[in-house]
Amino acid sequence: MNMAQKPMTKTQLVAALAEEMGADKKTAGAALDAVTSVVTKEVAAGGAVTLPGIGKVYCRERPERMVRNPATGEQIKKEADKQVKVTVAKALKDSVNG
Template identity: 85%
Template sequence: MSKPMTKTQLVAALAEEMGSDKKAAGSALDAVVSIITREVAAGGAVTLPGVGKIYCRERPERMVRNPQTGEQMKKEADKVVKMTIAKALKDSVNG
């Protein structure tokens, strides 16, 4: 498995794809990330066409085990960010 693309590499690839400079591409990427973060934090969901859907899901209170001591303890209800991958992306990866 290869290394994941860094933000710098992503900005450079985005600038090349847009036919723009890296500063504009970086600003565009930061704006998209900001919009996604704000929407998901507010309880909404964002669909990126061809990539997937990012959403927040609430998890109920539950019992968990401390791996060091083996002690059972109650974990409070919390929220987790999930992503469902689009079928188009799965199909392109699987050939």
């Protein structure tokens, strides 16, 4: 897939999964929704999920900090918040770089 192409839609992903699994689209869609649900719940609870061969999705807490408003240059305090991060698996990076 080259960079100019649009990302796969959920419909296309479900169809491709169904083909890969030798299952119907309903089953593949349910599997995708289940993975999404598990990852969302786990990461929202502060945990992490490793998707083998893809990467790790995790939540990182950021402390309260000072940030600058680029429009005004004014320094403002930003409350502590959480950030979702993804670390890409080495296997995926290696396969992309051939």
